[in-house]
Amino acid sequence: MSLKRIDLLICCGSGCVSAGALKVKEQFHNVLKTKGLTNEINIIETGCMGPCDYGPVIVIYPEGVFYKKVTPDDVEEIVNEHFLKGRPVKRLMLQDEEDKTFLTQKEIPFYQKQVKVALANCGYIDPESIEEYIATGGYEALGTVLTTLTPQQTIDIIKKSGLRGRGGGGFPTYLKWQMVHDNPVEEKYFICNGDEGDPGAFMDRSLLEGDPHRVLEGMMIAAYATGAQNGYFYIRAEYPLAIKRIKMAIEKAKETGLLGKNIFGSEFSFEAEVRTGAGAFVCGEETALIQSIEGQRGNPTPKPPYPAVQGLYKKPTVVNNVETLGNIATIILKGADWFASMGTETSKGTKVFALTGDIRNTGLVEVPMGITLRELIFDVGGGMIGDHKFKAVQLGGPSGGCLTTQHLDVPIDYESLKERGAMMGSGGVIVMNEEKCMVNVAKFFMDFCVDESCGKCSPCKIGLKQMLEILKRIDSGYGKEGDIEELQHLGETISKISLCGLGQTAPNPVLSTIRYFRDEYEAHIRDKSCANKVCPDLMHFEIDKDKCIGCSLCARKCPVSCISGSREEKYTINQLSCIKCGTCMDVCPVKAISKIPGMHPEVKAMREAEELQKQNQEE
Structure with missing residues (x-):
């Protein structure tokens, strides 16, 4: 088979797929076939490339040209200009506020401060190809461990690296492994926790979709170190693409002899399977997850006993998060000292975050521990959208805490965030502007x-x-x-x-x-006032009679008919009947209607009268 001169990488993570990436891919196939270029262009379907707000995203090698928001209508122009004439299509390239154009992916500020470890292959290889994973060094770490290291030596490497659980708690990874390794019970289990349910979080999903073999290899290394013979990937059913790809990875690993009996000719044998969760957020907690795998209702159980002592089917069990396992192979290959050289004294390595909210660059990022909130939000995230100011950032999902402008220079690590009332969590970061209540x-x-x-x-x-x-x-x-x-x-x-x-x-x-x-x-x-005019009962709408032209459009569109008046008398709002829907303000052609913070005096007086009457009745 002859080598093709161009690699066309199309991001087919869930975000880009929802934006139409598969239609773009299909159009590329059609246009290339029509122009007789099928044998010259290699189309590769990859996982998430990171900047989700710009999807569908494609990168074209060997130059590494990055195109954003590509539609099927753009395909023929890319083929004609880029492939046939060698001229990149500038209008599809990323530009900053000063109209500076970034040709390649490496030039884009979004990537400048990122260090990819768990996400090293995401967006660069076909996640459904075991051959591509092996070509990047895949399963080399597993082979090294099985042929040159004892289980205890493997645990010692992870201990020296300082890796802590990336699921939220930050528990030292080696400690769970050591407890199960030391347990004399022969039958042991290993579970990969992929039950990611935080609003605005998509770290684990993207890693499973973009590099499933990396997670599988990490599980197998961990299973060897702990003595586990069977593993389970617990993934919520809302992640069909992640489930599909991890199942495919398991099947292909079995076909190539990398999963099953006597792996790499060693005495180590291991089997893995996928269990889907019904979407209960509480099943992200390890004991509830174990209950769910056993076919019971996913309720947490008291600890102790801990899963390392009595877990799945009452046997010693390790539960590690997807991202945690995504770091294992690289630590084995590059060494504990290399991994520990990144981060802070107590929080080593990198962390994957899902950046969402009121910032320019939403998406998936991986940065060294210890990076400040300012760097994450303004350098990687590109700062706030429009002219809005930063107000707060929610870290750690629905159970996390909100930090403010006074914390922008706080390093992101487990202890620093906890001291200030927030938490690392699994990596959800929701940025909010000054308009949020x-x-x-x-x-x-x-x-x-x-x-x-x-x-x-x-x-x-x-x-x-x-x-x-x-x-x-x-x-x-x-x-x-x-x-x-x-x-x-x-x-x-x-x-x-x-x-x-x-x-x-x-x-x-x-x-x-x-x-x-x-x-x-x-x-x-x-x-009784919401300064940001977000809480409906603590704000009201008013019509400026000097601006009102008496067109009656607001009255005609009001769903509860609470607006009355005439061209001569101008229009007013019955505050006691208004449901605060905002339709009147939206349809007013002269912008005569405003949203005012605070409860209207008429409504406030009525509320006070109701409260007084209620008190009198109680007395």
């Missing part, structure tokens, strides 16, 4: 946690619901003095006595927003 943000995450609570323990089942009810009361204008203190008391109590990690960390968004944005809570309670 932090009371509303806290309510959103608390609503999620209440919905996802398994209900097994009372602190989580009842306590979180009480916190949500207080937040809803504050949000709707019925907040009262003492509510903030009650939220703090409930949050601190729930954190201390809940059964599992979900309940123990769920109050974090509320506690951290009270800590750093207490003035917003006080304004909601005392002034």
